[in-house]
Amino acid sequence: MSILEVKNIQKSFDKTEVLKDISFTLEKGEVLSIIGSSGSGKTTLLRCLNFLETTDLGKIIVDDNVLFDGNNKLSEDKIRENRLNFGLVFQNFNLFPQYTVLENLTLAPTLLKKGDSASIKNQALEIIKKVGLEDKVDFYPCQLSGGQQQRVAIARALMLSPKILCFDEPTSALDPELTGEVLRVIRELRDGNTTMIIVTHEMNFAKNVSDKVIFMADGIIEECGNPEEVFENPKSQRLKEFLSSSLKD
Amino acid sequence: MSFLEVTAFLFDGFKISLLIFAVTLLCGAPLGLPIAFCSMSRFKPLKAISKVIVWIVRGIPLMLQIFIIYYVPGLLFDYQLFGQIDRYMYIEYGIMDMGRIVAVLIAFTINYACYFSEIYRGGIESISKGQYEAGYVLGLTKSQIFRKIILKQVVQRIVPPMSNEIITLIKDTALANCIMVCEIIKNAKELAATKAMIWPLFFTGVFYLIFVGLLTIILGRAEKKLSYFRS
Numbered sequence: 001m002s003i004l005e006v007k008n009i010q011k012s013f014d015k016t017e018v019l020k021d022i023s024f025t026l027e028k029g030e031v032l033s034i035i036g037s038s039g040s041g042k043t044t045l046l047r048c049l050n051f052l053e054t055t056d057l058g059k060i061i062v063d064d065n066v067l068f069d070g071n072n073k074l075s076e077d078k079i080r081e082n083r084l085n086f087g088l089v090f091q092n093f094n095l096f097p098q099y100t101v102l103e104n105l106t107l108a109p110t111l112l113k114k115g116d117s118a119s120i121k122n123q124a125l126e127i128i129k130k131v132g133l134e135d136k137v138d139f140y141p142c143q144l145s146g147g148q149q150q151r152v153a154i155a156r157a158l159m160l161s162p163k164i165l166c167f168d169e170p171t172s173a174l175d176p177e178l179t180g181e182v183l184r185v186i187r188e189l190r191d192g193n194t195t196m197i198i199v200t201h202e203m204n205f206a207k208n209v210s211d212k213v214i215f216m217a218d219g220i221i222e223e224c225g226n227p228e229e230v231f232e233n234p235k236s237q238r239l240k241e242f243l244s245s246s247l248k249d
Numbered sequence: 250m251s252f253l254e255v256t257a258f259l260f261d262g263f264k265i266s267l268l269i270f271a272v273t274l275l276c277g278a279p280l281g282l283p284i285a286f287c288s289m290s291r292f293k294p295l296k297a298i299s300k301v302i303v304w305i306v307r308g309i310p311l312m313l314q315i316f317i318i319y320y321v322p323g324l325l326f327d328y329q330l331f332g333q334i335d336r337y338m339y340i341e342y343g344i345m346d347m348g349r350i351v352a353v354l355i356a357f358t359i360n361y362a363c364y365f366s367e368i369y370r371g372g373i374e375s376i377s378k379g380q381y382e383a384g385y386v387l388g389l390t391k392s393q394i395f396r397k398i399i400l401k402q403v404v405q406r407i408v409p410p411m412s413n414e415i416i417t418l419i420k421d422t423a424l425a426n427c428i429m430v431c432e433i434i435k436n437a438k439e440l441a442a443t444k445a446m447i448w449p450l451f452f453t454g455v456f457y458l459i460f461v462g463l464l465t466i467i468l469g470r471a472e473k474k475l476s477y478f479r480s
Binding site for chain 2: 083088140
């Protein structure tokens with residue numbers, strides 16, 4: 001049984017169809033990478049899954065729970081409940097600047113009453129250790145490097161133990177020498193069997209870390225398969241062109 | 250009249266200036282918030298109404314607004330509202346000018362609420378969408394996001410423009426003398442008229458300078474206190 005089933009989802013902004021007919025499944029513990037050029041709909045797909053955009057049509061099913069089913073309009077409470085199935089790490093981190101690293105992690109669980117403050121704090125310290133920032137617990141985001149901020153953002157998402165952790169180009173806003181530390185954390189999460197969806201431009205990383213790769217173009221899934229198939233034996237012309245141009249730089 | 254007597258007389262006037270300052274700040278600052286929310290509302294009529302109000306209030310001299318508030322009830326309804334308050338308070342409690350002061354307070358509060366609302370709006374709209382989205386994906390409600398995440402960042406950003414407005418406010422209180430409220434300038438003018446003393450008029454500047462000096466220190470501290478994070 002798949003942990004995530006996406007069936008025929010569609011999304012338009014005004015008259016522009018951004019997602020045309022997207023379907024895929026993801027198994028528990030799998031890592032799915034989504035690649036494609038800018039404007040292909042990758043980020044929109046991720047935002048639809050996280051209910052930051054309202055999907056127009058289709059179905060989103062997590063763990064046999066139908067979260068979204070095309071025609072029903074969801075209440076705000078239901079949307080919030082749905083969102084908690086997913087975690088999302090943004091390209092620009094979006095840490096809360098007025099809170100320390102620790103407070104960034106504890107804020108949401110505290111507000112959502114996920115336990116008493118001592119146990120939330122302990123959990124936060126444990127996760128901070130996991131991303132290797134135990135010496136930065138009381139730092140403010142502006143005192144951290146981009147790579148450190150992104151690791152805090154990952155830790156913050158982990159606090160709510162989402163079933164599926166999503167990354168929206170997690171290294172695109174980072175200096176090249178800082179991407180390594182973030183990718184290392186993601187790799188460790190994979191080794192810990194975290195189910196993840198990663199939108200990325202890091203082709204080598206996608207190739208190494210994923211169980212499954214989706215190539216999107218113009219709002220459709222142009223090609224889908226395991227990394228060897230997609231990267232070594234691209235079938236469609238578009239994927240071939242995309243791979244050769246992105247390997248150039 | 251000795252220097253001390255003049256100073257005491259001027260200070261009596263400055264107390265009225267401070268009263269106008271304090272009430273305008275205490276009422277205008279909170280009132281600006283709903284106006285700001287209305288002008289950001291997605292409900293078009295509400296947005297339009299608040300934009301028009303802000304346009305009118307910012308577009309007319311404050312002095313004229315004081316005249317409007319003070320005289321229009323009498324002209325429209327043939328009822329001297331503020332004159333009645335004046336009379337009543339004088340007869341019952343021996344307090345002078347209360348109706349006029351109330352008129353000034355209403356005009357000032359509305360005027361400053363509109364200016365404050367624009368500062369709030371600017372502050373709120375300057376916070377990146379990503380901050381809201383980060384809250385959403387963590388399952389927080391809109392109100393939690395506003396109170397726990399957005400508000401403090403907005404406060405940090407609006408302290409400098411608010412400081413500006415607050416410093417302008419104490420000087421604007423001098424406008425109250427256009428309807429004969431006994432604030433400090435009015436008292437100084439009275440000395441000029443009745444005792445042929447012109448220097449007290451210039452001396453009033455010292456009162457403003459001292460108060461603005463204090464404000465600058467306090468507001469500067471607030472700004473510094475909030476500078477521990479960078480949004």
